[in-house]
Amino acid sequence: MICPLLLAAIPQLAAPLRAEPVDVLDVGIALTMEQRQVIHNARILLADGRILAVGRQDQLELPRTMGEHWSYPDSTAFPGAVDLHSHIQTGGWGDINDMVHPDNPELRVLDTVVPWNPLYRDAAAAGVTTLNGIPGSGTNMGGAGVLVKAKPGKTVAEVVFRQPGSVKIAQGYNPERGADLGNSRMGMWWMLRWWLAEAQAVSDSDTLGQRPDVAHIAGVNRGHYPYLVHTAGARDTYGTVRMFQLEAGVPVVVSHGSFHGYMAGEAIAAVAASLNIGPRNFDFSFNGRARFIGLVQAYEAAGNRDISVQTDAPVVPQEEFLYQASLAERLGCSTWEALESINVDPARQILAEDRLGRLAPGIDADIVVKAGQPLDPRSPVQLVLVDGKIAYDIRDGQRY
Numbered sequence: 001m002i003c004p005l006l007l008a009a010i011p012q013l014a015a016p017l018r019a020e021p022v023d024v025l026d027v028g029i030a031l032t033m034e035q036r037q038v039i040h041n042a043r044i045l046l047a048d049g050r051i052l053a054v055g056r057q058d059q060l061e062l063p064r065t066m067g068e069h070w071s072y073p074d075s076t077a078f079p080g081a082v083d084l085h086s087h088i089q090t091g092g093w094g095d096i097n098d099m100v101h102p103d104n105p106e107l108r109v110l111d112t113v114v115p116w117n118p119l120y121r122d123a124a125a126a127g128v129t130t131l132n133g134i135p136g137s138g139t140n141m142g143g144a145g146v147l148v149k150a151k152p153g154k155t156v157a158e159v160v161f162r163q164p165g166s167v168k169i170a171q172g173y174n175p176e177r178g179a180d181l182g183n184s185r186m187g188m189w190w191m192l193r194w195w196l197a198e199a200q201a202v203s204d205s206d207t208l209g210q211r212p213d214v215a216h217i218a219g220v221n222r223g224h225y226p227y228l229v230h231t232a233g234a235r236d237t238y239g240t241v242r243m244f245q246l247e248a249g250v251p252v253v254v255s256h257g258s259f260h261g262y263m264a265g266e267a268i269a270a271v272a273a274s275l276n277i278g279p280r281n282f283d284f285s286f287n288g289r290a291r292f293i294g295l296v297q298a299y300e301a302a303g304n305r306d307i308s309v310q311t312d313a314p315v316v317p318q319e320e321f322l323y324q325a326s327l328a329e330r331l332g333c334s335t336w337e338a339l340e341s342i343n344v345d346p347a348r349q350i351l352a353e354d355r356l357g358r359l360a361p362g363i364d365a366d367i368v369v370k371a372g373q374p375l376d377p378r379s380p381v382q383l384v385l386v387d388g389k390i391a392y393d394i395r396d397g398q399r400y
Helices: 118-125 185-205 212-221 233-248 261-270 295-301 318-330 335-340 344-349
Strands: 022-031 038-047 050-056 066-079 081-086 128-133 141-144 146-149 160-162 167-170 227-232 252-258 274-277 282-284 292-294 307-309 367-370 381-386 389-393
Touching: 022 367, 038 066, 066 381, 081 252, 081 318, 081 344, 118 128, 118 318, 118 381, 118 389, 128 318, 141 212, 167 212, 185 212, 185 233, 227 233, 233 252, 233 261, 252 261, 252 295, 261 295, 274 295, 274 344, 282 295, 292 295, 292 318, 295 307, 295 318, 295 335, 307 318, 307 335, 307 344, 318 335
Parallel strands: 022 066, 081 128, 167 227, 227 252, 252 274, 274 307
Antiparallel strands: 022 038, 038 050, 066 367, 128 146, 141 167, 146 160, 282 292, 367 381, 381 389
């Protein structure tokens, strides 16, 4: 559980002067996720879908022109959760997973997005406000994923935050196949290195328009979004770090990292790699020392600090995303590491920290209000704002 520190509010004391209405959210505690800052009796001002100011109620004036005023004096507010590994963008099992060729960098999931589908509504009701919808893991390179806001909207354009959100890679287990180079680790890794070289050449020559097959992955080389790599086991988990981060020098998020991947934890920590752990949150050792190992705790104990959790939804239901962090804490990781694993860390990993994952001026007004501690599964989510508008209000009927 959190032991909140009484911290001074940010210096801005007066409400911003605006002719347009400013919405106000007052809460008992705000976890800004800015250097683990905690603000008691907090006030958050928002307009035009962004946060204008955050501070204490006795130090931050109400705006002269006020719009909505939400008040939850006994509740906690924190940034909307960001899940980097999700497959619910269609509202079911319509995710792309083309397995004819071992590498499909030209594919994308954008065209499969169903805005505000029932699974996105469940996500919002549980405090998940941004999801990275990605292809399946049947091939080494599945195509481009898309970052989507869990908010009401009739068109894809209304809900898409960024396209692409990431590019999906799979190493180990799922993409193994017969009859071609995908039959072995050596063959799969050779093909991936070939595509990495192609992407670098296209990026360097600025010929993305002439190479639509490589355009998505060349965008990674330009730092617009990262690779998100399905990988597991110590060998493949570190192999991902070596191939993408150390050799190719491109943004990469290691996703899953299960099945004893934590045994390479110290080597991974030495290069400050980004880890996206789940949906399996623990390992069980079948030996004389039979025991459960909490994966987030194991990576944290090895020195890793850049850790997010994930659901691989619908493998774990999307509405249980916060519970993934609760379980990580229960299995031994620090409370702050668990809290950061659902917002500020995944926002930074997906290269969207300038818009997501914190309660700070200029950041998107994606805010969750919960009746108790964020990681306490017994306390319900009461209000969820996405881009400053209500995506879920428990008073309209509890969904989750």
